[in-house]
Amino acid sequence: MEEIHDVSDELEIKVKKYQRGEAADLEWLMQTEEGRLEAEGLEKTWRFNQQAIASEVDVASRKNQFDLVLPDLGPYTLDYTSSGRYMLSAGRKGHLSIIDLHTLKPIKDMQVRETVRDVVFLHNELFFAAAQKKYTYIYNREGTELHCLKEHGAVLKLQFLKNHFLLSSINKLGQLHYQDITTGQMIGNYRSGLGRTDVLQLNPYNSVLTSGHSGGTVSMWKPTSPSPLVKMLCHRGPVTAIAFHPNGHLMATAGMDKKLKIWDLRKYEAIQTLPGLAKSLDFSQKGMLATSTGSFVQVLATSDSQDYSRYMIHTMPKGYQINKVLFRPYEDVLGIGHSSGLSSILIPGSGEPNFDSWVANPYETAKQRREKEVRVLLDKLPPESIMLDPTQIGNLRTSRKKEKPTKEEIEAEKAAAVAAVKNVSLKKKTKGRSKPSKMARKKQEGIEQAKRSFVEQNEDGVMKKKQKRITETSELPVALQPFVSRKAT
Amino acid sequence: MAETKRKTNRAPAKRNKKGKDNKWNKGPHLPNSLKKELDSLNPRDISDEEMQSDDDIDVYEYEEKVPDEELKKNRSIGLMDDEDVASDDEDGEDEGKKGASDEDDEDGDEDDGGDDDDDEKHARMLQDITGLPGDAFDGKKKKNNDVVFEAYPESEYNPSRDVLDGDGRITIDDLLNPLHGKSGFSKIRKDVQRIDKKSKSVLPPLPKPQQEKIDRKSTYVYSKKKLTEYEPLVKKNREAPTIFFDEDIDVGYSTVGAIASEFRPRTEFEKKMDLLINAKELSDAHKSDGARLLELNKVSAEDVKERQDRLAKMRSLLFRHELKSKRVKHIKSKTYRRLLKKDKSKAGSIDTEMDPEAAKELAEKQEFKRAEERMTLKHKNTSKWAKRIKKRGFDVQDDGTRAAISEQLQQHALLTRKRNSMHDGETSSDDSMDDDDEDISGDEDDASKLKLLEKGKKRTLEVLEEDDDVPKSGLLSLPFMVRGQKKKKEAADEEARLALEEFDSSLKQLEGDDDVKNKNIGSLGGRKVFGAQKKQVSQSKIKVNNKDNYFDNSDSEDDGDITEDVKDKHDRINTQKDVTIDTNILREESEVGHDPLFKVSFDDISKDSGPKIEYDVSLVHTNTSKKKRDNKKHSNRVESGKKAKVMKPEVVEPAAKVMKSKVAEPASNKDVDIEHGDDDSDTDGEIRMVDGVITSGTDYELPSQDDLIKRAFAGDEVEDDFEKAKQEVLNEEIPEPEKPVLLPGWGQWTRIQKKRGLPSWMLAEHERAKKKRDEELKKRPDSHLKHVIISQKLDKKAEKLQTKVLPYPFKSKEHFEQSNRMPLGPEFNPATTIGLLNRPEVVKKPGVSIKPIKLKK
Secondary structure (H helix, E strand, C coil), rough: CCCHHHHHHHHHHHHHCCCCCCCCCHHHHCCCCCCCCCCCCCCCCHCHHHHHHCCCCHHHCCCEEEECCCCCCCCCEECCCCCCCCEEECCCCCEEEEEECCCEEEEEECCCCCCEEEEEECCCCCCEEEEECEEEEEEEEEEEECEEEEEHHHHHEEEEEEECEEEEECCCCCCEEEEEEECCCCEEEEEECCCCEEEECCCCCCCCCEEEECEEEEEEECCCCCCCCCCCCCCCCCCCEEECCCCEEEEEEEECCCEEEEEEECCCCCCCCEEECEEEECCCCCCCCCECCCEEEEEECCCCCCEEEEEEEEECHHHHEEEEEEEEECCCEEEEECCCEEEEEECCCCCCCCCCCCCCCCCCHHHHHHCCCCCCCCCCCHHHHCCCHHHHHCEEEECCCCCCCCHHHHHHHHHHHHHHHHCCCCCCCCCCCCCCCHHHHHHHHHHHHHHHHHHHHHHHHHHHHHHHHHCCCCCCCHHHHHHCCCCCC | HHHHHHHHHHHHHHHHCCCCCCCCCCCCCCCHHHHHHHHHHHHCCHHHHHHHHHHHHHHHHCCCCCCCHHHHHHCCCHHHHHHHHHHHHHHHHHCCCCCHHHHHHHHHHHHHHHHHHHHHHHHHHHHHHHHHCCHHHHHHHHHHHHHCCCCCCCCCCCCCCHHCCCCCCCHHHHHHHHCCCCCCCCHHHHHHHHHHCCCCCCCCCCCCCHHHHHHHHHHHHHHHHHHCCHHHHCCCCHHCEEEEECCCCCCCCCHHHHHCCCCCCCHHHHHHHHHCCCCCHHHHHHHCCCCHHHHHHHCCCCHHHHHHHHHHHHHHHHHHHHHHHHHCCCCCCHHHHHHHHHHHHHHHHHHHHHHHHHHHHHHHHHHHHHHHHHHHHCCCCCCHHHHHHHCCCCCCCCHHHHHHHHHHHHHHHHHHHHHHHHHHHHHHHHHHHHHHHHHHHCHHHHHHHHHHHHHHHHHHHHHHHHHHHHCCCCCHHCCCHHHHHHHHHHHHHHHHHHHHHHHHHHHHHHCCCCHHHHHHHHHHHCCCHHHHHHHHHHHHHHHHHHHHCCCCCCHHHHHHHHHHHHHHHHHHHHHHHHHHHHCCHHHHHHHHCCCCCHHHHHHHHHHHHHHHHHHHHHHHHHHHHHHHCCCCHHHHHHHHHHHHHHHHHHHHHHHHHHHHHHEEEEEEEEHHHHHHHHHCCCCCCCHHHHHHHHCCCCCCCCCCCCHHHHHCCCHHHHHHHHHHHHHHHHHHHHCCCCCCCCCCCCCCCCHHHHHHCHHHHHHHHHHHHHHHHHHHHHHCCCCCCCCEEEECCHHHHHHHECCCCCCCCCCCHHHHHHHHHCCCCCCCCHHHHHHHCCCCECCCCCCCCCCCCCCCC
16 A cells, blocks of 8 residues: 555656646636537527627626728728737728727728728737738828838738738739838749639648639648649639638638538548638637628537537628628627628637737737837747748758759769779689789779769760650651751751 | 909918018918907917908918919008008007007018108108207107007997907006006095995996886876876866856955955055054054043144244235235236236246247247137127227227227237248248258259149149038028128139149240140140130039029029030030140130130120020920929819719619629639629729629620530539649659650661560660659658649758758657657746756856866865
């Protein structure tokens, strides 16, 4: 018995050691728990409407339910800061506004009198980029135009890679641009070659950009390669929307073929196919998926099983066309940008209840913000660190043989071969056969042979080219082929 | 020698014949050593000669007759042998230290009789002449004969004979014997005996290499020990993760008090003070209640009295002096002042005359005054008083004030003049110095003048070229001031130019040679034209500017054009003049610059150009105004258009949406395009057209059957397209092996060959390549995924983020990669471990030097 006791004690000590002291008290760190709508009996979670929820929640949460009716400047798009405190909204006809969602007061409200196709916050609420009719502009919070990014062209969709400080865009010509906003340097400018699209989404896990195209394909891009990393055929019609789960393993795509697919990006397989159209998709921090069609919003969620099923629905008044749905970080709120304004509804259990002030702090002071800016800049990642599997960084490089050895390598190989032949000690043979002169000649022959093999290699290449040219003309009858002049072809 | 020896060997018979003469004896052959012993027994029995010959003989047995000629030679050799023997004998003498001179003499008589006879005669002659005994002369000779040099110096490699023979040591007795009977001999012998008794035999020193070897050995052992002494310490330091250098280092005093407490009096004064301060009585008094301090403070009454008296005296003196000076200060008499000043200056002048330092001081003072004057302009009627007087008018003032002002002005003038004169003096002296130098170097007046002229020219050019900075603010920036400045500048420029021309002409005159002249004419002419042109241009500019003042609205750019026009015209004039230019006219031309005629012509030109300019300007103005108006209109129109555009979609869009919903979601590219168009419709005009067509609503036509079918089967094509795209990518990344082909015309002539087809090895190779490709394709991650293309291209930029080789302690890739997953950093580890892990390799206090390692025992 005692022995057993000792063993258990030792184990405890070891556990403590590997935990590096006492285990973290999660109760203190994660003070609030996430809630969720739970149906009892015959109830269905999607039967609860916003009014029903509003009557149950506290005042602070009720504040998050609102409709902003802005019918004039037409369909609105929106973006939240990473802390979820500020909302940036842009009307198609040039209305830009930043709203502090804690006080629900507009910080800046302005008109650019130009089509605004997309807006995105940069690293904090002080700066944002707007894709306007001709160019993309960067404004500060006061609405001062700081930069005009002409190189991007007429941008349809913007995305900001906050860890790399890259502003990426896809323009009318289907060109992808990556621009470093700290240095202003254009990191990448690639032609997708798949036509015009306004479907562009960032994978938050590995910062790979994903674009959906009219051919039903989805392609993933990184700033250091001109060809897509992955190209998938997801739908039989054009892709209308893409969204990524925060853990980076799940991707949801919607197409014109009336299908909504959820993909496992580790296997590149669709794990679930749902019927229905979706013009806009978004995953929440807790993995809920919002879809919108027309004036109808649907939120899907997983229960214990992996499959996504309907969790909540919300219908806007008839005639409202929803442009974009976006979950607000660290809140159980879904923002909706539609043709006549902005709406915000409560989706219980969608947001992360506990924020990490080192990552994103909704209650950030100006000083904290400044300090964070510096810290984030110091931690800025180089663009080449974007790759499909970021865990590969620091690992051993997989050695792949090159298609063609370089000239120097061939030279080195040749020298090595010659040296090997030179160093071979010849066998002593019968009298007369191992005369010094014969030995020398043999050695010389060996060297020549070693060299010749390399020469032949070179000639091989030349020969191949020649053969190619002849095969082109091989349509003629065999007997006539030798008389074909090169000029004629 | 070898030859001669051979010869001797060939002629033993002959030798035998004359054996008696040469004391040649035949005897039994004995080894050398035995002979030597015999020799020592009866030294003069057998001559050394024999020995030698014996040596020869015992080797050679062969005897033969020898021709006569050789005999003669032999004799000579025999003689030589004899001489050798003599030398050997001498050696023998040395051995025995016996007077062997007699024998030697005999030998000498025997061998070289002729010589000896001569010597004897000579000796006798000397004896007769000098009357001295013959020995006196003989000794000298003997000595000469006795000294026979060895071929090599005596050393261990070339031992003397006695060393070889054995017991050849010289004893002290041998050395002492010759001194026998001389004074002090006995004493020496006693000493020697005494030493002999005590002395021990000292071993001879070892040979040097051996000695060194032993030395090295011992050194090695010692140094090895010394060197390895530090090894454990160094090893410990090397292996330690952190080395601490600041363990017990006293950086020094940290407070002033600490420094003060360490104070020790060094100088005499300090010692005295120390003695007083730290006197035992005082310190004792301090230690006790301090009542004694008062006692110690006691001063005698006399001392106090004395001090008081002294102080009173000093005070009264001071008071008196003060009074006096006050009185003097209050004297208002000018004459007194003047006289006082004079006295002072006199005294000063005397002083200056007396000693150079005072003079220097004075000069400095005056310089300072001058500088002050220049700075303050105190005497240039800038003072308040002077200004007031000026304001009131000089005529109103009384004579005294006027005189004062004039005096002041004069003083200023004096000061400034003095300064000028001074500077001139300096510069002139400098110049003269330069000139001197130049004179010394060149010694040509003309050359120096030339140089001077050139210098002047350069200066003037500089003056001409330098841009006057117009102050941006202050009084000088006012327009009238600027104008005045400009005028002044122009005048100055004019002057400078004139001077330049003068320089040029004088330069020209100075040129002596005609050739040089001609050459210079060209260049000078060119330069001249340039200068003149410039001037003219500037003049024209002035004119034009003047003109421009009339046209208030003219722009600056227009001004430039005008001036350029004028310039062109002037250029033409100048070129015309250039044709007639001559060397002698040059100077005249400079005057022509001021010619009124010329000016008139300028005026004409400017007048001519005047109205044109006006016209142009007005034209431009109207144009711009028109344009502006146009722009405004245009913008208005644009705005209105925009408004219209903005207005339209609001009305139209709902209709479009309705239509779209009616179309019932046909999944096709076209539809998407339409939607995109719709999105952009609001302001993009071009797309609006498309939009317009669609949104016109009422004239919407149902799609044709073909269209519907196309749309219905659009997705099929998508899949095929993707398949193709994938194949392309695969072919690009892993190229397909080429089909085996024969060269046309080769192996295809006959039917049999054709039937055979391609050679089997070619097919096999192709097969192999194909298989290889298939394998590689199978290895790809997207091989089993039809709908996915995963690019396998290497990203060279990202390669630097991965390691090329496995780091040292790891054996397998998996192990290494597993270890990489372990999070590091302060977020994931407690501060204690982080501190330990992050600790630098060396911990030391800044500013403290690291001492060398000390050996601890």
